[in-house]
Amino acid sequence: VDWCGCEGSCEAYVCPNSRTDIFCAPNNCLVGLFSGNRLRELPHGLELRKTSRGVGVFATRFFSSHTVIGEYSGVMTTHDFNKDKVRTSDYVLKLNKRSIKGKRVYIDAKNCRAISRFMNHAC
Template sequence: MDWCGCDTICRLDGCPNALGSIFCARNNCLNGSDCGNRLRAVSGLHLARGNIGYSVFTAEDIESGSIVAEYAGVLTTHDYRKDKKRTSNYTIGLAARSSRKENLWIEANIKGNITRFMNHSCHC
């Protein structure tokens, strides 16, 4: 694997790994734990019921642009936005495409992790 080659701390908008949708790790980045494109555990994440259902809360501030966790689920080409019979509130579209040039989605309704309960709402 090639090194990202960043001279300073990797940023999501300039690191070759990030621009190629690859997370930095020990085998492809020399910036260590300060790298801005590296997965890291955020301490204090917990799931709780808020005003609008379940949400993820944290005991510490999270810096804007930080990677909190990887969104997990089933990789699919099914477009739930166009399907009125089968719906899912836990689907995220990816910028990448399949080898058949189809849109790719991560569907976390049945299989997923704590990230499916994350939101950007200030009303929880």
Template sequence: MDWCGCDTICRPDGCPNALGSIFCARNNCLNGSDCGNRLRTVSGLHLARGNIGYSVFTSEDIESGSIVAEYAGVLTTHDYRKDKKRTSSYTIGLAARSSRKENLWIEAKFKGNITRFMNHSCHC
């Protein structure tokens, strides 16, 4: 992977990584935590088992519009809209398409991170 080469703090509208739909990280950007094209996760996320299953909660306030964490799982082109038997509540479709113009999906049922346990319920 090539370095972005930005002389100042990376901006999503000017950084070569951002323009190529790549987030900056330690292995491709020298701007560190000040980089404007780097994913950030909210500290203080905790996983707990509730009445309905696992849930994520935080002990800190989260500002509206903040990126809490990236959704991780297996990236696939399997079309889950046409295969309801294999679709799980951990599957999300992406707006991006593959180089072959196929729909892209992230399936996090078996592989993923803490984000697969996030939900909108206040009663977990």
């Protein structure tokens, strides 16, 4: 296991591990519990699995409709990801509501280490 190399602070948007979808842990990061790239505890009934299409969150038990299992957090933007010639992020969620100027609103979780960013996939 390679050390991330972060010193003093370890943030998801600069950590080398984060860029390769590796979470920081005591065996690869000196920052420890204060790392912004560490894996938080998954809610009961969920697990992370790596598939041929990437990492995803899978339910290991039944969840009834409208059960909140996590907050999708990230940067809110009006950048139109649908018009990108080159895909810029795999962690974008388009909201149903528009901005007050009528633009589409997206949440880009690319640099956010919340588990919910892996829920935006249809594997």
